[in-house]
Amino acid sequence: MLCENCGKNEAAIHLTQIQNNEMTTRHLCEPCAETMGLSSGAPANAPLADFIAQMGKAIASETVAAAGTCPSCGLNLADFKKTGRLGCARCYSTFDTSLRGLLRKLHGGTQHTGKVYLPPHPTETDRTARVVSLRRSLARAVESEDFERAAGLRDQIRRLEAGQEV
Amino acid sequence: MGSGFLGAMPDAGLAWLRADGPHSDIVLSTRIRLARNLQNFRFGTRADGDDRREVLRMTLETAGVAESLRDGRQLVVSELQTAERQLLLERHLVSRELVGSNGHATPSHTALLMAPGEALSVMVNEEDHLRLQNIVGGFRLRDAWRDVERLDDELGQRLPYAFHTEFGYLTSCPTNVGTGLRASVLMHLPGLVLTQEIGKVLQGISQVGLTFRGLYGEGSEVVGNFFQISNQTTLGKTEEDLIDHLQRVVHQVVQYETQARGVLLRDAPVVIEDKVWRAYGLLRHARSTSFEEVMNLLSGVRLGVGLKLIPDLSVYTLNRIMIFTQSAHLEQVAGNPLQDGDADVQRAAYVRAVLSSERPGDGGPTGAAHA
Numbered sequence: 001m002l003c004e005n006c007g008k009n010e011a012a013i014h015l016t017q018i019q020n021n022e023m024t025t026r027h028l029c030e031p032c033a034e035t036m037g038l039s040s041g042a043p044a045n046a047p048l049a050d051f052i053a054q055m056g057k058a059i060a061s062e063t064v065a066a067a068g069t070c071p072s073c074g075l076n077l078a079d080f081k082k083t084g085r086l087g088c089a090r091c092y093s094t095f096d097t098s099l100r101g102l103l104r105k106l107h108g109g110t111q112h113t114g115k116v117y118l119p120p121h122p123t124e125t126d127r128t129a130r131v132v133s134l135r136r137s138l139a140r141a142v143e144s145e146d147f148e149r150a151a152g153l154r155d156q157i158r159r160l161e162a163g164q165e166v
Numbered sequence: 167m168g169s170g171f172l173g174a175m176p177d178a179g180l181a182w183l184r185a186d187g188p189h190s191d192i193v194l195s196t197r198i199r200l201a202r203n204l205q206n207f208r209f210g211t212r213a214d215g216d217d218r219r220e221v222l223r224m225t226l227e228t229a230g231v232a233e234s235l236r237d238g239r240q241l242v243v244s245e246l247q248t249a250e251r252q253l254l255l256e257r258h259l260v261s262r263e264l265v266g267s268n269g270h271a272t273p274s275h276t277a278l279l280m281a282p283g284e285a286l287s288v289m290v291n292e293e294d295h296l297r298l299q300n301i302v303g304g305f306r307l308r309d310a311w312r313d314v315e316r317l318d319d320e321l322g323q324r325l326p327y328a329f330h331t332e333f334g335y336l337t338s339c340p341t342n343v344g345t346g347l348r349a350s351v352l353m354h355l356p357g358l359v360l361t362q363e364i365g366k367v368l369q370g371i372s373q374v375g376l377t378f379r380g381l382y383g384e385g386s387e388v389v390g391n392f393f394q395i396s397n398q399t400t401l402g403k404t405e406e407d408l409i410d411h412l413q414r415v416v417h418q419v420v421q422y423e424t425q426a427r428g429v430l431l432r433d434a435p436v437v438i439e440d441k442v443w444r445a446y447g448l449l450r451h452a453r454s455t456s457f458e459e460v461m462n463l464l465s466g467v468r469l470g471v472g473l474k475l476i477p478d479l480s481v482y483t484l485n486r487i488m489i490f491t492q493s494a495h496l497e498q499v500a501g502n503p504l505q506d507g508d509a510d511v512q513r514a515a516y517v518r519a520v521l522s523s524e525r526p527g528d529g530g531p532t533g534a535a536h537a
């Protein structure tokens with residue numbers, strides 16, 4: 001079946017929509033679906049275990065020499081390939097190079113943009129990073145007219161900037 | 167058996183059954199969980215007894231002072247009876263990993279900390295050191311997030327979390343790293359199944375970065391037309407982005423389902439009415455039923471209640487049947503282990519009793535509750 005939008009590529013995405021009590025199905029190719037915002041480019045429900053095993057294979061052949069064994073928990077790449085689980089926080093730096101590729105495949109990137117952790121005894125840098133993430137949440141709360149949340153976030157920002165306990 | 171924690175609290179963790187949230191005829195429950203690990207301890211699969219003991223000790227100590235958990239309940243799961251652990255599992259309060267699945271040894275030093283109100287809880291020493299979760303009734307992603315976020319702040323300012331400036335919150339499995347957030351919505355979609363549109367809808371869901379599965383955890387069969395829809399990625403987007411995206415898609419699926427039900431009622435009213443009442447009749451009168459059969463019949467009845475074809479029956483009652491007809495719950499009522507055949511008879515009797523006690527006008531949380 002050809003894509004109903006461009007009529008050139010094979011339709012890979014079939015989306016059902018119901019409008020005015022009529023169900024219609026749209027058949028689109030991936031580029032067209034993406035242009036229309038109907039596809040995020042994320043892996044389509046691939047069984048993650050298989051995926052990790054596959055990545056593990058690729059990783060193993062690429063970087064066996066580079067990354068050996070995690071000095072902190074003793075995990076090596078073969079273990080990781082088998083279980084798909086990391087052993088400790090240190091693993092993330094031990095296997096940094098290999099993990100980046102995997103994270104990109106799994107999540108589309110490697111940079112966390114969500115909540116920033118404020119540890120029990122924060123440094124100035126910790127506070128600043130946290131304030132940046134709180135401001136982002138604040139802008140969003142204001143935009144969605146969630147004023148209760150916005151007020152709470154403003155309080156937190158104020159306390160952090162004043163160097164107070166949070 | 168069964169007197170333990172449930173004797174004191176028969177509805178522990180079941181606040182969501184009340185079905186008082188928005189769209190609760192289609193969305194049963196909303197759940198948000200956050201995966202967190204402590205610095206300087208090996209993660210779940212590599213942690214030894216000492217790691218696990220210390221993680222549990224630190225978490226219990228913190229739970230005693232964290233505002234959200236202070237007056238709640240602390241269950242050391244690894245010290246509970248098998249039957250009690252099974253009850254927690256059937257209530258979706260703990261995972262299979264936490265209670266130890268068939269044949270595998272029960273993991274040591276595991277715990278479940280429940281906040282007062284029982285919607286908010288923390289699993290300790292699962293695959294990740296901490297799994298914070300909130301289960302609320304109906305379609306309420308933002309509410310669920312607000313409370314779990316507050317709990318996360320309370321715990322995080324006392325327990326040193328493993329956090330990486332680039333990768334975010336570090337987790338045992340790289341599929342959870344970053345926000346550590348999994349938001350899921352449990353939907354009942356008989357209209358889309360009956361109109362045979364469900365495949366396309368689910369395909370659409372997986373193409374927008376979301377994932378779905380059946381009611382009973384990973385890799386399970388879908389029973390009773392229940393689908394759990396959740397975010398697939400956890401890194402690179404903010405928690406609010408992930409939640410809002412799921413919110414929009416689920417909202418659309420709710421509309422699809424509503425419209426599919428409308429189409430069914432318009433094009434095949436007799437067929438639908440017959441199907442719904444047959445399901446009700448079987449549940450009301452059968453003498454022996456498997457759990458799968460109950461789930462499938464409940465789906466028909468739930469559709470009938472949603473379409474107002476069956477009056478005077480509450481969603482609460484249907485939710486309750488769904489939880490209390492599982493094996494460990496039946497055994498708890500019976501007071502002894504049940505063989506398969508006995509369980510089926512017990513199950514049918516329980517359902518009959520609950521349905522016969524639901525009289526016009528007395529539905530709701532206190533009405534038909536205890537059979």
Ligand SMILES: [Zn+2]
Nearest residue numbers: 003006029032
């Ligand atoms: Zn096209």
Ligand SMILES: [Zn+2]
Nearest residue numbers: 070073088091
């Ligand atoms: Zn390690």
